[in-house]
Amino acid sequence: MILSKSFSYALRSIIYMALVSDTKRNIQIQEISDVLSVPHHFLGKVMKRLAKNGVVDSTKGRTGGFMLNKHTLSLPLKELIILIEGDALFNSCVIGLKKCNEKNPCPLHHQVVEARNKMISTYAETKIGDLIIPDKAELLKSLIVA
Amino acid sequence: MILSKSFSYALRSIIYMALVSDTKRNIQIQEISDVLSVPHHFLGKVMKRLAKNGVVDSTKGRTGGFMLNKHTLSLPLKELIILIEGDALFNSCVIGLKKCNEKNPCPLHHQVVEARNKMISTYAETKIGDLIIPDKAELLKSLIVA
DNA sequence: ATTTAAAAAGACATCGTTGTCTTTTGTGAG
DNA sequence: CTCACAAAAGACAACGATGTCTTTTTAAAT
Numbered sequence: 001m002i003l004s005k006s007f008s009y010a011l012r013s014i015i016y017m018a019l020v021s022d023t024k025r026n027i028q029i030q031e032i033s034d035v036l037s038v039p040h041h042f043l044g045k046v047m048k049r050l051a052k053n054g055v056v057d058s059t060k061g062r063t064g065g066f067m068l069n070k071h072t073l074s075l076p077l078k079e080l081i082i083l084i085e086g087d088a089l090f091n092s093c094v095i096g097l098k099k100c101n102e103k104n105p106c107p108l109h110h111q112v113v114e115a116r117n118k119m120i121s122t123y124a125e126t127k128i129g130d131l132i133i134p135d136k137a138e139l140l141k142s143l144i145v146a
Numbered sequence: 147m148i149l150s151k152s153f154s155y156a157l158r159s160i161i162y163m164a165l166v167s168d169t170k171r172n173i174q175i176q177e178i179s180d181v182l183s184v185p186h187h188f189l190g191k192v193m194k195r196l197a198k199n200g201v202v203d204s205t206k207g208r209t210g211g212f213m214l215n216k217h218t219l220s221l222p223l224k225e226l227i228i229l230i231e232g233d234a235l236f237n238s239c240v241i242g243l244k245k246c247n248e249k250n251p252c253p254l255h256h257q258v259v260e261a262r263n264k265m266i267s268t269y270a271e272t273k274i275g276d277l278i279i280p281d282k283a284e285l286l287k288s289l290i291v292a
Numbered sequence: 293a294t295t296t297a298a299a300a301a302g303a304c305a306t307c308g309t310t311g312t313c314t315t316t317t318g319t320g321a322g
Numbered sequence: 323c324t325c326a327c328a329a330a331a332g333a334c335a336a337c338g339a340t341g342t343c344t345t346t347t348t349a350a351a352t
Contacts, residue, residue, distance in 0.1 A: 002234060005340065008241035015253055028298070042341050048300065061349025064298040077254075085339095088148060095154035097290075107161055107277040107288050108223075115268045119261040131253040142253050144243075151310065174328070188311050194330060207319025210328040 007084045009038050009046050011077075011128070012143045014056065017068050018132050019139055026065030036143055046084070053083055073129030081123060090120055153230045155184050155192050157223075157274070158289045160202065163214050164278050165285055172211030182289060192230070199229055219275030227269060236266055 013032050020027060029047060033040040047066055051058040055075060057067045081089060093100035093109070094116070100106040133139050159178050166173060175193060179186040193212055197204035201221060203213045227235060239246035239255070240262070246252040279285050 002238065003241055005242060008243075011241065011253065026298090030298085039341055041343075044299070045301090051299085058299065059349080060297095060299045060347070062295095062297045063350055064348080066299090077257075092148065095149055095157065096151060097154075105288060107157065107285070109288075111223075111272050111277070112265075112268060115261065115265040118264045119258075122258055122261045126257050131257070139253070142251060142255075172328090176328090185311055187313075190329070191310095191331090197329085204329065205319075206317070206327095206329045207321095208325090208327045209320055210318080212329090 003081060003089075004085045006046050007081055009036070009043050010050060010080060010084050011131075012036050012038075013043065013047065013066075014050075014068070014072060014128055015131060015139065016143055017056070017066065018073065018129075019136055021068055026059065026063060026067055028065040049084065055080070055083065073127065073132065075128050076124055077126045077128065078120070078123040080128065090123075149227060149235075150231045152192050153227055155182070155189050156196060156226060156230050157277075158182050158184075159189065159193065159212075160196075160214070160218060160274055161277060161285065162289055163202070163212065164219065164275075165282055167214055172205065172209060172213055174211040195230065201226070201229065219273065219278065221274050222270055223272045223274065224266070224269040226274065236269075 013036065016032055016035060017027050029040060029044050032038070032047075033043050036043075047056070047058070050056045051066065054069070054071060056072055057069045059065065059067075078090065093106050094112050095106055095108055097106045100109055102109075159182065162178055162181060163173050175186060175190050178184070178193075179189050182189075193202070193204070196202045197212065200215070200217060202218055203215045205211065205213075224236065239252050240258050241252055241254055243252045246255055248255075
């Protein structure tokens, strides 16, 4: 477990955007970083990555910002994780052995395969949109750290 | 998933020691780092940590080295992980939110709780000794990267 | 056209993990 | 008692993730 901060920022930003997207068109990084208490410029890099990969739309200039698009909420968490931090979590050996696989297993391989598969299927089957609960106040609260 | 390199080194070293402990008393870092292709001095720090916490015994000086003790193989993987890399894997929120818990869950909390518990119980219930299979050649092979 | 305000981009700083190297300490061998 | 050789300890380097700051690009507002 324990996903990267970048992923945390990406996911929470998207959920926040979903939360306010019925009243706002473009959401600025400034607003997101304020609400989520996240570093402005670092979030910018994360959002840029999302935009470049079509997970959200972005426009520059005055009144610019980010928008959800038709793909955003149907994206599985697994894809978002891979996009942000690569596929090591899903594809590499638990203790980092290069040649570890079913035929050539590391000492932990068989012990963890069940938990590992459970985790993979959880992230593969859960879409971002599945995390959007109707209670908006509750949802907003869940995005915030302190 | 994806445990630290330090943990990988610790676990593989202990298994290797179990593998040769019927013919050798003290096993030196030099031998372990040679066999496992692991950095000598970095492994030293990891082993020191294990010794300080009673997971293995160590003696200095000529003919010095490390030995398994009566606790070693009965130690649950969870304890070894906590010893080496702390308890964040088991206790902290998946996306790092400070106040995340059952009453105040992050957006992912309920989605991942099942996979998370499966992982925790796997590491809690598996002892290091459970990884020692009878086929020694196979076991040795499983410790080696390239 | 000029100004304003936003994302995009890039240079650099910080921090934890990992890795290297050197020095100190301790213990058995001779 | 001295030597050899091991762990222990500590200083420092490399690297990736994270974070800060500045400059560039872009588009709307005026």
